Amino acid sequence: xxxxxxxESKILVIRGQKILLDSxxxxxxxxxxxxxxxxVKRKIKRFPSNFMFQLNNKEVTDLKSQFAIAKAxxxxxxxxxxxxxxxxxxxxxxxLNSERxxxxxxxxxxxxxxxxxxxxxNVKMAEKLREIEDRIDTQEMNxxxxxxxxRTLTNPAQKTPRKIGFNxxx
Numbered sequence: 001x002x003x004x005x006x007x008e009s010k011i012l013v014i015r016g017q018k019i020l021l022d023s024x025x026x027x028x029x030x031x032x033x034x035x036x037x038x039x040v041k042r043k044i045k046r047f048p049s050n051f052m053f054q055l056n057n058k059e060v061t062d063l064k065s066q067f068a069i070a071k072a073x074x075x076x077x078x079x080x081x082x083x084x085x086x087x088x089x090x091x092x093x094x095x096l097n098s099e100r101x102x103x104x105x106x107x108x109x110x111x112x113x114x115x116x117x118x119x120x121x122n123v124k125m126a127e128k129l130r131e132i133e134d135r136i137d138t139q140e141m142n143x144x145x146x147x148x149x150x151r152t153l154t155n156p157a158q159k160t161p162r163k164i165g166f167n168x169x170x
Contacts, residue, residue, distance in 0.1 A: 022084065029104055054081070089112075
């Protein structure tokens with residue numbers, strides 16, 4: 001699997017879901033996009049909308065601006081790409097029956113698991129950081145209170161200074 005493109009860089013978030021595009025999957029599986037989509041369409045019942053969906057025009061336009069995808073009429077795609085969620089990628093292994101497909105699916109599933117673990121670790125780290133900040137804030141407030149008390153102890157209330165000179169009002 002050393003000839004694979006880095007999968008992490010191909011995972012996008014669209015409609016709030018982590019997905020892989022059909023064109024990226026086709027490269028990974030070493031098949032044409034048409035072949036991949038043809039295999040999926042033959043077994044379309046295995047791909048409900050939470051496993052696979054087709055991008056709308058706005059999403060395609062956004063992708064074109066982010067990644068240099070060919071414009072219509074210049075030899076590019078004629079139809080919007082399909083997006084496969086993690087479950088859809090897992091289902092692809094039952095549609096594409098090659099040794100490479102099995103290896104690619106294992107690699108992709110491991111990548112999704114690693115990404116979830118990283119996200120979970122980031123959440124835990126943020127919680128710990130928040131706890132430390134709260135502790136520091138509490139310690140800081142306690143330090144300020146202690147310093148005020150020390151100041152009052154070391155500098156007792158100043159008496160009003162006596163006036164120098166003669167008192168003429170008697």
